[in-house]
Amino acid sequence: MVRAAILFLVVSVFISCGQNTQKNSGMDVSTVKALDLDRYLGTWYEIARFDHSFERNLEGVTATYSMRGDGKIKVVNQGYKGSLDGELKRAVGKAKLTSDPGKLKVSFFWFFYSDYLVLELDTDYRWVLIGSSSPNYLWILSRTPQLDEATKQHILDKAASRGYDTSKLIWVKQKPESSQ
Template sequence: MRNLFNGLVFFLLLISSCKSQDTMIDKTVVKELDVDRYLGKWYEIARFDHSFERGLVGVSATYSYREDGKIKVVNAGFKETLQGERSEAIGKAKIPNKNVPSKLKVSFFWFFYGDYFVLDLDKDYQWAIVGSSTDKYLWILSRTPQIKDDLYNDLLVRLNERGYDVSKLIKVEQSIE
């Protein structure tokens, strides 16, 4: 738990101070995002490697409203195996510009916020691609712990067309439902 917390702090500091070196990456966000439909549980299908998630499997993110109108973020996973020690981080998200709800800011530590950009989204809110203002962070999320190979390959094509190096994606082990 402490390593996850330290990693999240590092992540937030890093992304709040970094700008992308690669201008060839298309970081355009979806034009419309219905936050109410986006809330709920998402499973991490693939991600770029980062110290704050290294070794975690069965990773999920659950979003819900807080009393103050911000979004509660609960990231959870298991160390090394699906039977490993559970690791959880609780944070908050906000939408700084209500005209662009697909560009959120997320914080797991104090007032340090990092980008959470919804780059692509299924019309039925069954999968999402999330990145940031830098090309160093990328996640493929799904409402289910598994997605079909043809969908995964389609998402890789979309990401490749945006300029992301999809060879850096790590598939996340998830339970089979």
């Protein structure tokens, strides 16, 4: 019975991955041509995201990347449930590099990996636009808890030109920089 359930789960994941790729065929998911991992590591603030169950109702969300001893990247995503004073929720995963510098594989569960696509990256590594092979996932991350309106609009324009529906973005509440 347990074997059947695991087999069903694995098959379902592979089928859904295939469907997501097909749905994404009209979108531009090309990644950056170069990624300096040393500059990319550290803490990023989540500015906006598409809604999905694993981050629903989280505020003050950050993603922190650091190197592990095995050459993979430690990924720590955390945020506060319901409000900036809510209960801290934390997920620890791992990421691995691929032959494409802007494409990583990330896992928070066992050996199931998902695409982590660095679509756009500021030359000074101040902000990044992240997607996946599915059009259902999109994130705007920043080195600071807030972005100015001109920078936000610039990133939104880039996402829209790639085929993303930016009206679906949820803008994440962050504590002001002075209270971090």
